[in-house]
Amino acid sequence: MRVILIIVLWVLLGIFYWFCKDKCCANGNGGAPVSEIEAVTPIEKRVVKKLTPLKFACSDAQPNAEPAWVAFRDSLVSNLSDDSQLQIQGLYSKDESFSGDTDLGMARAKNVLKLFENLESDRVKLSSGNKGDECLQEELNNLIAFRYLKNTKKIKEIDDRTLIYFPFNSTKQIADKEIEAYLNDVAKRVVASGEKVRLTGHTDNVDSDAFNMELGEKRATAISNYLIRRGVNPNKIMIRSKGERQPIGDNKTEEGRAKNRRTELQIVK
Known part of the structure; x- marks a missing residue:
């Protein structure tokens, strides 16, 4: 009878051991691999400040004037001093295609100049510049730049x-x-x-x-x-x-x- 009781206890201990091994020690060094779901850091969308209320499509020289353009334009003109010139610089990316007589940047600058009223041509300087390799959707309002140039007569x-x-x-x-x-x-x-x-x-x-x-x-x-x-x-x-x-x-x-x-x-x- 005692022998049978000892055998039963050993069986119960064995069952208990395997239960703990599978459930409690699975994450230990000797445990079986456990499937885990990796935490994925969400990719934040790059926020680009809109510099002008003029928007261009990639490979397009025609500006799309947004509602704020008139006030923006009038502010540029009113702040133009007598000894300064307004530079309008059109920007373009290397992957943009254009078949005009000038580069795409200069074409954009010329078309923006047409949006100004009563601004004499001798108060304006047009130029172009390369913005980078790729035309990005979030940069379409930043393809024209305005700056004031001081008069440097010599x-x-x-x-x-x-x-x-x-x-x-x-x-x-x-x-x-x-x-x-x-x-x-x-x-x-x-x-x-x-x-x-x-x-x-x-x-x-x-x-x-x-x-x-x-x-x-x-x-x-x-x-x-x-x-x-x-x-x-x-x-x-x-x-x-x-x-x-x-x-x-x-x-x-x-x-x-x-x-x-x-x-x-x-x-x-």
């Missing part, structure tokens, strides 16, 4: 000529104290001496060759008109344009293009 005398730089894409009357003072001295000299003045207009390579030839001539004419108002005989002034054909700076950089936007003044005996 006069530089080299050899037998003087370079007069135009800060704007201007064809209007000269309105800068530094340039006016220099031209006043030129006018006094040639009126007294009977010398002639040769004016040669130059531009950067933005836009077409024909456009730049005309622009260069208009810049030279603007200086000619000022000299005439100061008493210089129109027959003593020679005007010509070289457009973009004789750069003195690298047209691939903003600094170089600024050097190329000039009128050269020579006094001829």
